[in-house]
Each structure stands twice: as structure tokens, then as C-alpha cells.
Amino acid sequence: MSGEYLPLLLLFGVSIANAIGMVVASHILNPRRDTPQKLMPYESGMIPLGSTRARFSVKFYMVAISFIVFDLETIFLIPWAVQMRELGWSAFLAVSMFVVVLAVGLLYEWKKGGLEWD
Numbered sequence: 328m329s330g331e332y333l334p335l336l337l338l339f340g341v342s343i344a345n346a347i348g349m350v351v352a353s354h355i356l357n358p359r360r361d362t363p364q365k366l367m368p369y370e371s372g373m374i375p376l377g378s379t380r381a382r383f384s385v386k387f388y389m390v391a392i393s394f395i396v397f398d399l400e401t402i403f404l405i406p407w408a409v410q411m412r413e414l415g416w417s418a419f420l421a422v423s424m425f426v427v428v429l430a431v432g433l434l435y436e437w438k439k440g441g442l443e444w445d
Contacts, residue, residue, distance in 0.1 A: 389441035393433070400429055 367374075407414065407422050436442060 386441060386444065389436060390444070393436060393441065396429065396432065400426075 403425065404422065407418065411419070
């Protein structure tokens with residue numbers, strides 16, 4: 328049985344050695360020379376304005392959480408849709424409850440003004 332997993336273990340070993348080798352080679356071949364420009368925070372190629380500790384509105388985080396929730400919804404619904412016929416009615420009811428819970432959460436967020444970007 329262990330002979331069957333030998334190629335997989337060899338692949339993992341070579342991958343880890345390759346990653347470590349690249350990091351070590353980059354530190355050896357490219358000496359670190361810090362300049363003020365290299366130490367400055369990078370913001371899409373623009374010179375940073377203001378403090379780096381600026382606060383964001385709570386609404387920004389609510390929209391971000393909504394994006395994550397509905398992104399995860401897609402991750403769960405696509406495999407279910409592919410196997411829908413084989414899974415039967417119990418899986419359909421489970422997915423229906425999942426969608427209803429997300430719809431209630433969206434309705435709550437909408438009523439609280441979380442989707443308004445002022």
C-alpha cells in the first residue's frame with residue numbers, strides 16, 4: 328500500500344524543496360538594499376495620502392461580509408446543482424432552507440441600510 332503513495336509523497340517533497348530553494352536563492356542572489364521608496368507602503372502605484380490607520384465606515388464591512396456570504400452561497404449551490412437529480416428531495420429541502428436563511432439575512436441587511444452606499 329505504501330508503494331502506491333510513493334509518487335505522491337515524492338511530488339510533495341520535490342514541491343516543498345522547490346519552494347524553499349526559490350526563497351533561499353532569492354535571498355542569496357538578491358541582496359537587500361532598503362531605500363525610502365522601497366520602504367513606503369504601496370497603494371496601487373500612488374503616493375499614500377493621510378494616515379495608514381484611517382478608519383473605514385461600518386457599511387464598508389457590511390458590504391464586504393455580504394460579498395463573502397454570497398460568494399460562499401455560490402460555492403455551495405453549484406455542486407448541489409450539478410448533482411441535483413441524484414441527491415433527491417431531502418437535499419432540495421436542505422438547500423431551500425439554506426437559501427431562505429440567506430434571503431432573511433439579506434432582507435435584514437437591506438432594512439438596516441447595509442446596502443446603501445452614502
